[in-house]
Amino acid sequence: MKEPWRGISVVVDPVCGMNVDPKKTPYKTLYKGKIYYFCSQHCKRMFEENPELYLSRGPQIEM
Numbered sequence: 001m002k003e004p005w006r007g008i009s010v011v012v013d014p015v016c017g018m019n020v021d022p023k024k025t026p027y028k029t030l031y032k033g034k035i036y037y038f039c040s041q042h043c044k045r046m047f048e049e050n051p052e053l054y055l056s057r058g059p060q061i062e063m
Contacts, residue, residue, distance in 0.1 A: 015043035017059030 010019040018039040022028070027038035031051050038044040047054055054060065 011037050013037065013039045013043050013059065014054045015046050015059060017061065018043075 009021070011022050012018070013020050014036055016039060020037045020039050022035075022037045025037050025039065027041055027044040028035055029038075029044055029048055030036075031047075036047060036051075038047065
């Protein structure tokens with residue numbers, strides 16, 4: 001299996017903008033052929049509910 005994160009030290013969680021280590025996080029999902037990594041189950045769930053929102057607008061910071 002190809003590991004797309006190999007050589008990448010951190011990626012940005014598309015929901016909250018936090019830096020995430022793709023080798024360590026258990027939270028990831030496949031969308032339109034690309035793997036997205038998350039800091040938490042909450043961010044993963046939010047992305048899965050409306051991926052186009054986060055892909056079009058970028059991370060949404062909740063206050």
